[in-house]
Amino acid sequence: MSNIKILIVDDELIMRESLAGWLERDGHAVQTAASGEEALEKIEEIHFDILLVDIKMEGISGLDVLRKVKESDPDAEVVMITAYGSIPSAIEAMKDGAFDYMLKPFDPNELGVLIEKIVQHQEQARENIYLKEQYKDRTRFESMIGQSKPMQEIFDLICDVAPMDSTVLITGETGTGKGLAAKAIHTNSSRRNGPFVTVNCGAIPEHLMESELFGYQKGAFTDAKETKKGRLELAHGGTLFLDEIGEISMRMQIDLLRVLEDRVFYRLGGTQPIEVDFRVIAATNRDLETAIKSGDFREDLFYRLNVISFIMPSLSQRKEDIPLLAEHFLYRFSQETNKPIDGISREAMDEMMIYDWPGNIRELENAIERAVVVGRQREVLPENLPIFCHEPAPAIRAHSLKDVEKTHIERVLTENQWNIARSAKILGIDRSTLYSKIKRYDIEKIT
Amino acid sequence: MRPLSPHTIVISPIGDFTPELLDRISEEIKRIYAFTTDIRPLLGDIEFAFHPNRKQYHSTPILDELARRAPAEAIKVLALVQVDLFIPILTHVYGEAQLGGKACMVSTIRLNEGHHSLNTQEPFLSRIIKEAIHELGHTFKLRHCREHTCLMHYCRNEGDVDRKSDQLCRYCKVLLEDDIKRLEGKQV
Numbered sequence: 001m002s003n004i005k006i007l008i009v010d011d012e013l014i015m016r017e018s019l020a021g022w023l024e025r026d027g028h029a030v031q032t033a034a035s036g037e038e039a040l041e042k043i044e045e046i047h048f049d050i051l052l053v054d055i056k057m058e059g060i061s062g063l064d065v066l067r068k069v070k071e072s073d074p075d076a077e078v079v080m081i082t083a084y085g086s087i088p089s090a091i092e093a094m095k096d097g098a099f100d101y102m103l104k105p106f107d108p109n110e111l112g113v114l115i116e117k118i119v120q121h122q123e124q125a126r127e128n129i130y131l132k133e134q135y136k137d138r139t140r141f142e143s144m145i146g147q148s149k150p151m152q153e154i155f156d157l158i159c160d161v162a163p164m165d166s167t168v169l170i171t172g173e174t175g176t177g178k179g180l181a182a183k184a185i186h187t188n189s190s191r192r193n194g195p196f197v198t199v200n201c202g203a204i205p206e207h208l209m210e211s212e213l214f215g216y217q218k219g220a221f222t223d224a225k226e227t228k229k230g231r232l233e234l235a236h237g238g239t240l241f242l243d244e245i246g247e248i249s250m251r252m253q254i255d256l257l258r259v260l261e262d263r264v265f266y267r268l269g270g271t272q273p274i275e276v277d278f279r280v281i282a283a284t285n286r287d288l289e290t291a292i293k294s295g296d297f298r299e300d301l302f303y304r305l306n307v308i309s310f311i312m313p314s315l316s317q318r319k320e321d322i323p324l325l326a327e328h329f330l331y332r333f334s335q336e337t338n339k340p341i342d343g344i345s346r347e348a349m350d351e352m353m354i355y356d357w358p359g360n361i362r363e364l365e366n367a368i369e370r371a372v373v374v375g376r377q378r379e380v381l382p383e384n385l386p387i388f389c390h391e392p393a394p395a396i397r398a399h400s401l402k403d404v405e406k407t408h409i410e411r412v413l414t415e416n417q418w419n420i421a422r423s424a425k426i427l428g429i430d431r432s433t434l435y436s437k438i439k440r441y442d443i444e445k446i447t
Numbered sequence: 448m449r450p451l452s453p454h455t456i457v458i459s460p461i462g463d464f465t466p467e468l469l470d471r472i473s474e475e476i477k478r479i480y481a482f483t484t485d486i487r488p489l490l491g492d493i494e495f496a497f498h499p500n501r502k503q504y505h506s507t508p509i510l511d512e513l514a515r516r517a518p519a520e521a522i523k524v525l526a527l528v529q530v531d532l533f534i535p536i537l538t539h540v541y542g543e544a545q546l547g548g549k550a551c552m553v554s555t556i557r558l559n560e561g562h563h564s565l566n567t568q569e570p571f572l573s574r575i576i577k578e579a580i581h582e583l584g585h586t587f588k589l590r591h592c593r594e595h596t597c598l599m600h601y602c603r604n605e606g607d608v609d610r611k612s613d614q615l616c617r618y619c620k621v622l623l624e625d626d627i628k629r630l631e632g633k634q635v
Binding site: 013014015017019021022024025026027081104106107108109111112194223 | 504507533534535536537538539543546571585590601603604606
């Protein structure tokens with residue numbers, strides 16, 4: 001913590017000198033100013049990291065100095081020095097952007113702690129700016145791709161959110177990249193060297209969920225031949241990503257809430273409490289507030305998860321990213337399949353730009369994969385794209401959207417002999433979403 | 448008063464300190480700084496620095512007076528006091544030093560959980576020695592060190608003092624050698 005430039009602004013010589021001497025011994029580069037006027041002259045010439053400013057001064061007051069500093073050098077942090085009688089002014093200063101205030105005389109330890117806190121705050125702010133600059137005008141952020149305004153905003157938001165340790169709730173339609181966003185938050189957080197553990201709440205059957213999350217002790221049940229660590233334990237020191245949190249059973253919601261509150265749990269059959277430290281990121285495509293109203297989701301768990309939240313934009317909200325994404329997938333699949341397809345025809349791209357992509361990026365990815373597999377030319381043509389292989393529309397009847405979706409899923413599953421992976425691919429959704437839809441619509445395999 | 452040999456560090460007790468304590472400090476100063484030492488009271492009365500409202504002693508004028516009274520041969524002066532010290536902006540200080548200057552001082556009070564009586568038992572004795580070496584370090588231009596075990600580490604409480612070692616870290620040793628060379632008029 002050296003080379004911190006500090007300006008002490010106080011009209012009392014003895015205060016300036018005693019504080020300067022103290023801070024110099026701490027290794028800081030200290031300058032002093034005997035008045036607000038002198039302080040303003042100095043900040044014109046030099047950038048100071050921290051200013052310690054006495055509130056009560058003749059001429060330009062400490063509050064005026066604070067306001068000027070915040071205008072001309074917003075990165076500088078100002079600590080107001082005040083006597084008991086000036087506490088209301090100090091509170092006013094906090095509203096004007098002062099970092100903190102200290103009552104004269106200070107406890108030397110509190111001063112040291114405050115300086116350390118400011119330095120850490122500034123380092124974090126610099127890191128955020130660096131991250132933002134690094135990704136500015138870039139089309140990629142970690143594994144995410146996008147040059148559209150909504151995606152640039154998401155990248156900025158991730159930069160802001162990542163260094164905090166707060167719980168994050170990511171919502172958005174299926175296939176919008178919620179999992180990639182969660183990973184990007186982890187990678188840019190201080191827990192980046194810790195594990196990133198995903199729990200796909202929609203894909204794990206309820207009866208297995210408990211042992212998956214909490215692990216079990218040897219002998220806890222018939223098949224428990226060995227002690228097994230659960231995902232909560234595996235996430236210690238890192239990030240726990242609860243994907244499809246909207247699909248979790250009511251019972252598991254209660255258990256999960258308790259762990260999130262206490263950060264302590266027991267393995268199944270275990271008697272030793274296990275303390276865990278992880279950050280939680282949850283994601284869902286469901287409207288949890290509606291789920292709360294219908295009694296499907298606990299309100300207390302929602303508020304525990306919904307500390308910071310953001311919505312991943314759908315592909316139709318970021319259509320300008322379609323060419324970039326399509327080229328990316330084309331390159332990937334042509335490499336994987338070793339097929340020399342190196343472009344997308346203008347007509348195919350025009351069609352893709354018109355289409356609404358209800359399955360979002362995953363649907364686009366699948367469409368390009370299919371186009372590469374079936375394509376015979378060096379470029380992707382409209383006829384290679386599954387979205388444009390229209391079948392005659394069935395006669396319109398008075399069905400709800402839910403009914404249509406259910407019927408369509410049933411049909412695809414039956415046509416594919418209940419091969420979940422294949423059916424999910426055709427439907428343009430991931431397997432966990434398909435599982436959750438099967439559960440939600442109560443679709444049963446007819447044998 | 449007997450003459451001093453050149454380049455001596457003067458240990459100046461203000462109040463009653465046992466010869467054992469002064470000898471231990473003297474030994475440690477020789478070990479760390481490799482200068483001869485001399486125990487010599489320079490200042491008997493420090494009431495001029497007493498602040499009646501705060502009921503504490505302002506350390507800065509005491510240092511100025513010590514520096515003024517230091518014999519010409521004294522390279523540094525370390526004063527020991529058994530009163531509570533302050534500088535105007537802070538509630539209290541364990542000690543104070545003129546950074547790169549001649550004088551420094553240590554108060555034993557806060558190192559003994561606030562008791563005024565002198566305690567020469569461990570860990571109290573080691574605390575006084577460590578803080579004396581620490582304050583002297585400032586007069587050789589050493590600043591606070593982030594290394595927790597270094598004598599120049601700033602301690603927030605007695606526990607911190609107990610945890611730090613009785614050695615300077617390698618960086619502070621180099622910086623000390625630089626300043627000693629400078630003082631001895633050698634090229635660094």
